[in-house]
Amino acid sequence: MSNRHSRHQLGIRAAVATVSLLVGTLAAVPVAQAQTVPGGRAALAGTKPAWTDAAADQGAAADSTQVSARVYLAGRDAAGLAAYAQAVSDPNSPHYGKYLSADQAQQRFGASKQQIDAVTAWLKSAGLTVTGTNQHYISVTGDAAAVHTAFATTLHQFRKNGRTYHAPAQAASAPAALADAVLTVTGLDNTPHAAKPQDTLPGPGAGFRNSGPFSSYFGQNVAKTLPDAYGSKIPYAIHGYTGKQLRAAYGAGKFTGKGVTVAITDAYASPTMAADAAQYAKNNGDQAYRKGQYTEVLPAAWNSTTDCGASGWYGEESLDVEAVHAVAPDANIVYVAGASCNDPDLLDALNKVVDNHLADIVSNSWADVEANETADTAAAYDHTFMMGAIQGIGFYFSSGDDGDEAANTGTKQIATPANSVWATAVGGTSLAVGKNDKYLFETGWGTLKAKLSADGKGWDNLPGAFNGGAGGGTSTSVKQPFYQRGIVPDSLAKANGPTAMRTIPDIAAVADPNTGFLVGQTQTWADGSVSYDQYRIGGTSLAAPVIAGVQALAQQAKQRPIGFANPSIYERANSRVIHDVTDTPLGANHPIAQARVDFANGTDASGGTVTSVRTAGHDSSLSATKGYDDVTGVGTPAPGYVASFANPFRG
Numbered sequence: 001m002s003n004r005h006s007r008h009q010l011g012i013r014a015a016v017a018t019v020s021l022l023v024g025t026l027a028a029v030p031v032a033q034a035q036t037v038p039g040g041r042a043a044l045a046g047t048k049p050a051w052t053d054a055a056a057d058q059g060a061a062a063d064s065t066q067v068s069a070r071v072y073l074a075g076r077d078a079a080g081l082a083a084y085a086q087a088v089s090d091p092n093s094p095h096y097g098k099y100l101s102a103d104q105a106q107q108r109f110g111a112s113k114q115q116i117d118a119v120t121a122w123l124k125s126a127g128l129t130v131t132g133t134n135q136h137y138i139s140v141t142g143d144a145a146a147v148h149t150a151f152a153t154t155l156h157q158f159r160k161n162g163r164t165y166h167a168p169a170q171a172a173s174a175p176a177a178l179a180d181a182v183l184t185v186t187g188l189d190n191t192p193h194a195a196k197p198q199d200t201l202p203g204p205g206a207g208f209r210n211s212g213p214f215s216s217y218f219g220q221n222v223a224k225t226l227p228d229a230y231g232s233k234i235p236y237a238i239h240g241y242t243g244k245q246l247r248a249a250y251g252a253g254k255f256t257g258k259g260v261t262v263a264i265t266d267a268y269a270s271p272t273m274a275a276d277a278a279q280y281a282k283n284n285g286d287q288a289y290r291k292g293q294y295t296e297v298l299p300a301a302w303n304s305t306t307d308c309g310a311s312g313w314y315g316e317e318s319l320d321v322e323a324v325h326a327v328a329p330d331a332n333i334v335y336v337a338g339a340s341c342n343d344p345d346l347l348d349a350l351n352k353v354v355d356n357h358l359a360d361i362v363s364n365s366w367a368d369v370e371a372n373e374t375a376d377t378a379a380a381y382d383h384t385f386m387m388g389a390i391q392g393i394g395f396y397f398s399s400g401d402d403g404d405e406a407a408n409t410g411t412k413q414i415a416t417p418a419n420s421v422w423a424t425a426v427g428g429t430s431l432a433v434g435k436n437d438k439y440l441f442e443t444g445w446g447t448l449k450a451k452l453s454a455d456g457k458g459w460d461n462l463p464g465a466f467n468g469g470a471g472g473g474t475s476t477s478v479k480q481p482f483y484q485r486g487i488v489p490d491s492l493a494k495a496n497g498p499t500a501m502r503t504i505p506d507i508a509a510v511a512d513p514n515t516g517f518l519v520g521q522t523q524t525w526a527d528g529s530v531s532y533d534q535y536r537i538g539g540t541s542l543a544a545p546v547i548a549g550v551q552a553l554a555q556q557a558k559q560r561p562i563g564f565a566n567p568s569i570y571e572r573a574n575s576r577v578i579h580d581v582t583d584t585p586l587g588a589n590h591p592i593a594q595a596r597v598d599f600a601n602g603t604d605a606s607g608g609t610v611t612s613v614r615t616a617g618h619d620s621s622l623s624a625t626k627g628y629d630d631v632t633g634v635g636t637p638a639p640g641y642v643a644s645f646a647n648p649f650r651g
Helices: 007-011 016-025 078-089 102-109 113-125 144-151 243-249 273-283 312-327 343-355 375-389 540-558 566-571
Strands: 035-037 041-043 057-060 066-073 129-133 137-143 155-160 163-168 173-175 182-186 261-267 294-297 332-338 361-364 366-369 394-398 424-433 439-444 446-451 465-469 473-479 501-504 507-510 517-524 530-537 593-599 609-615
Touching: 066 113, 066 144, 066 375, 078 102, 078 375, 078 566, 102 343, 113 129, 113 137, 137 144, 144 155, 182 375, 243 312, 243 424, 261 312, 261 343, 261 366, 261 540, 273 294, 273 312, 273 517, 273 530, 312 332, 312 517, 312 540, 332 343, 343 361, 343 375, 361 540, 366 394, 375 394, 375 473, 394 540, 424 540, 507 540
Parallel strands: 261 332, 261 361, 294 332, 361 394, 394 424, 424 507
Antiparallel strands: 035 041, 041 173, 057 155, 066 137, 066 182, 129 137, 155 163, 424 439, 446 465, 446 609, 473 501, 517 530, 593 609
8 A cells, every 4th residue: 555646746237137247257357356275264365465575574563563554345246346337338238337325326336334443343352442433444553563463464574665564474364254354454564655634735836837939730830959869850839739629639529528427536635726727727718617517525533644745746636637527618517536546545535436426437646656565455445436336426537647667666667546457548649630620540558758958059969868758558367358359459458467557547638748638726936926827738637627528528428327337438439439659650661750949947037047858769668559559448439439429430
């Protein structure tokens, strides 16, 4: 379990008997299940972190070591839940779209009172103190001795990344009689994830502005006074695309998201969000918000504001809200805040959406790397996503901003929760929208940066060094889901060995900060003043809410929930309604580059400016190629994509 990062912080209803027969088809979509171990107990899968190997073991932790944990509940029928989630999401299933209400989902698959009572009695009898109970989990506190009694595992001290943490020395287990009731337990280790004491939210964060010159559309303002790059003059970067340009690029047509609600989850809540969103819409030609169109669901208290950099999340929230409204101006938006950036609090936010069916589409621009994911936390996320799927709720997650992550972490890896088979992973592109909002082309988002030479006559080491790109690649822990078979090539699915694994992303949209989106936010400036301003931003933090907005348009066309969208998205792969994005849309001998000028201090010209050339289509070891690829997935929505949901898709 870990704390999550916003992308700004990183850089930039059917027959039970019939459905139960489907369980045999789900080998590639595993459900966490307990395995019997000696002593009449059932092991809880994934509860021994991967980093707790013998080399890191520093010996037993003191019996007095304190633990705060959550025992997640499996519900009445965990295998049946996975089967039903697949059946209602697969357009080829006779049960497609036969969703349950939130109450029906809870009654059929949620934890029963008898299960909750039995698990509670077991935990108390072991000496643990129960601090909270709901339909998802029972939270407990206690010492290492009580943990050993309850879960039959000792806590040891382990070294990780130069620090020492306690964690289970063996997989935790539960009494065999409770195997069907307990999904997993999280929090037995103390790596950074636990909530800190209650905090108050900080004010607006430090300000940021873009320098100019800019282009208002791709290629509009050519940098005539700067040196040539690749044999010709290049245009200045886009000031930031607006909703009108994005709607045109992705084929919105007459659809506006009317009748659809999109939920957005992030950590914390900007105190000026509603006012900023209204001002942004007014400034940029977006439709004004109706009364009640934007609402917020906030926790009772905040925590870990310093550790999570709370004010840094305000820009993420601003981007997400304003991008969804720009693309789907009639859609309702409900912002559901996590009490912190830690997994338990973000899970609580997601569960609020599911338990109360607050929306059918959920945009999430936060993530961590797969190496930091633990199987226990992954199981808890998957359970939430499946409970959403059976209600017709789909979850969209950013795929990352550091390409294959090798430069960032030393290891090629992908993002989580985007790696879940029950989530839609959204990758990124560099988007060229021309004059009169005409779609020109896209490349996979992956940027090389070369600075202007000291004498101003050339570019240092053109094309330069990797400066960010869409996350993607192949999971080392999650097997390939059914909907990727026959679409994702084996060269990607089996990149880590003979077994086909989950590959991300699934779909993509604009993400390159050089062809990004204009966002408005109240910020704090160097002189202490606080005011609203606008700046260009990108990352897959932009791509996720853009795709959520497009899906709101598609749901309006469909006139019923799309739900978990991946089977429908892959059904449209290699069709006319998808832009098949490659890194060389103009040909291998025609690099795509823009000039960019930035304030050295991030706010004004007092510290000078930095001029660079940004070359697109170079995403670390990842490549956007014909067909499915690990930068853009199946591609981006093309004209006809939205309308294709109005009827059964025919290709």
